[in-house]
Amino acid sequence: EVQLLESGGGLVQPGGSLRLSCAASGFTFSNYAMSWVRQAPGKGLEWVSGISGSDGSIYYADSVKGRFTISRDDSKNTLYLQMNSLRAEDTAVYYCARDPPITGRFDYWGQGTLVTVSS
Amino acid sequence: QSVLTQPPSASGTPGQGVTISCSGSSSNIGSNTVNWYQQLPGTAPKLLMYSSYQRPSGVPDRFSGSKSGTSASLAISGLQSEDEADYYCAAWDGRLNGVIFGGGTKLTVL
Numbered sequence: 068e069v070q071l072l073e074s075g076g077g078l079v080q081p082g083g084s085l086r087l088s089c090a091a092s093g094f095t096f097s098n099y100a101m102s103w104v105r106q107a108p109g110k111g112l113e114w115v116s117g118i119s120g121s122d123g124s125i126y127y128a129d130s131v132k133g134r135f136t137i138s139r140d141d142s143k144n145t146l147y148l149q150m151n152s153l154r155a156e157d158t159a160v161y162y163c164a165r166d167p168p169i170t171g172r173f174d175y176w177g178q179g180t181l182v183t184v185s186s
Numbered sequence: 187q188s189v190l191t192q193p194p195s196a197s198g199t200p201g202q203g204v205t206i207s208c209s210g211s212s213s214n215i216g217s218n219t220v221n222w223y224q225q226l227p228g229t230a231p232k233l234l235m236y237s238s239y240q241r242p243s244g245v246p247d248r249f250s251g252s253k254s255g256t257s258a259s260l261a262i263s264g265l266q267s268e269d270e271a272d273y274y275c276a277a278w279d280g281r282l283n284g285v286i287f288g289g290g291t292k293l294t295v296l
Contacts, residue, residue, distance in 0.1 A: 072246050104231075111287060112225075112231060112276075113272065113287060114284060114285035114286065117284075127284070127286050128284050130233050162230055166285075169278070170218065170277075170285070171218075171219070171276040171277050172219075172221045172236045172237070173233060174236070176231055177230065180231055182253040
């Protein structure tokens with residue numbers, strides 16, 4: 068059974084940093100592209116970043132480019148999102164999702180982790 | 187403002203059919219396939235349709251997808267109360283070099 072479990076969310080001050088993790092199980096993690104998708108309170112879905120499973124290609128939404136860094140450790144079956152220079156508008160539930168390949172076809176999602184940026 | 191445009195709301199009575207549209211451009215829907223998601227309140231989104239008209243296993247055939255030019259549609263027939271949810275379309279955008287979502291459509295089953 069495919070499972071994705073996010074962790075690392077919490078309350079952080081504007082300008083601060085946070086690292087999210089997504090532990091994957093039930094499939095060969097290294098074979099799949101993965102993405103982070105977020106949802107601000109009461110708002111719609113926004114794709115944040117994606118990383119391929121093969122050639123290491125990485126993509127970012129313009130809203131986070133230069134501030135967020137996606138990475139993966141295939142030996143640990145874990146996806147990461149390093150978030151720096153956080154802003155109030157980054158407040159959202161962050162989901163990791165499997166995307167084979169990076170086309171917006173997210174076939175499995177985690178339960179999400181809430182990031183709140185506030186002073 | 188989303189790159190993919192969806193109506194903010196849709197409604198129907200049990201047993202009826204409803205269609206949700208998703209309008210884009212040549213850099214997204216016009217040149218890539220469309221995926222649809224259903225999000226029930228308080229839960230993570232669920233893949234409902236991929237590659238514009240393919241249903242993942244377990245999704246009832248009451249749900250169908252189509253695409254023409256730079257627009258796509260999700261049709262739901264025989265509405266049921268459990269279909270009340272938010273629905274999102276998504277596609278790769280070659281100009282933005284990323285995935286884009288529609289703003290979402292809240293479906294109400296009256």
